[in-house]
Amino acid sequence: MRLLLPVIMLLLGVAACRAGGPITAGETSHGPSIAPAATPTAIDAAGMPVVRPACAASDAGRYLHASGSSGITPVLLLGNGPRGVVVGAQANGGICQVLPFARTLVGEGYHVAVFDWIRPYGEAMTTATRALLGDGATSTVLGGFSRGALVGLGIAESVGPAVVGVFSVSGGPSSSEGFPSIASLVTFHGPILLVASENDPVFPPGTSPAIAAAHAGQDTVVIVPGSAHALELLDGADGARIRAAIDDFLHQVLT
Numbered sequence: 540m541r542l543l544l545p546v547i548m549l550l551l552g553v554a555a556c557r558a559g560g561p562i563t564a565g566e567t568s569h570g571p572s573i574a575p576a577a578t579p580t581a582i583d584a585a586g587m588p589v590v591r592p593a594c595a596a597s598d599a600g601r602y603l604h605a606s607g608s609s610g611i612t613p614v615l616l617l618g619n620g621p622r623g624v625v626v627g628a629q630a631n632g633g634i635c636q637v638l639p640f641a642r643t644l645v646g647e648g649y650h651v652a653v654f655d656w657i658r659p660y661g662e663a664m665t666t667a668t669r670a671l672l673g674d675g676a677t678s679t680v681l682g683g684f685s686r687g688a689l690v691g692l693g694i695a696e697s698v699g700p701a702v703v704g705v706f707s708v709s710g711g712p713s714s715s716e717g718f719p720s721i722a723s724l725v726t727f728h729g730p731i732l733l734v735a736s737e738n739d740p741v742f743p744p745g746t747s748p749a750i751a752a753a754h755a756g757q758d759t760v761v762i763v764p765g766s767a768h769a770l771e772l773l774d775g776a777d778g779a780r781i782r783a784a785i786d787d788f789l790h791q792v793l794t
Contacts, residue, residue, distance in 0.1 A: 595638060618644070619675060622678065623650045681694070
């Protein structure tokens, strides 16, 4: 019996080794635990990490750094379908500034692109538009607020026939944005919507009517009282009227 006990203990030890041995910290009954591999961060064409903006963390859209002819434009694509809208922010903003407005458009069934400004500004909006068309939109409206408005007017004709309209909220000529004259804002012959306040603090009174007068195509002008500019107009006393004008315009040109 004394001889059998060591033999039994030895056999139990061998069996334990073959079964993986006793479970210790960091192991499971199926072997050592393995931490999940970290998802690699995407890198854009310039070698910069493509990191989604925190303001868009809850959105299901696709974020990318789209390559233009001379630079990289951060673009967020939201929604889906053939009816596209590209929304440009004011000079002091980008994706996060116009994201609430973009979400509203997505809720109405539009496929939307918002983006951050890079120079030249016309290239930034053009790059965002091409990203949206590559994502499934077949026709699109350009536009936005202040800088987004005037750049949309200025580049629409050059982007091509997929652009079927432009909406401008507080847009006007600006040398620093690359479109210094009324003439530079009316090369597009498709329909345009022009919204402004009577006493806009950035552009002289009568700017939107002057753009309409020089425009060769169909245009709608909405002038509201006061001196609110760009996105401020959506939150003011005439916000509902302005949103309705934009909704009607998009519905007419993106059917």
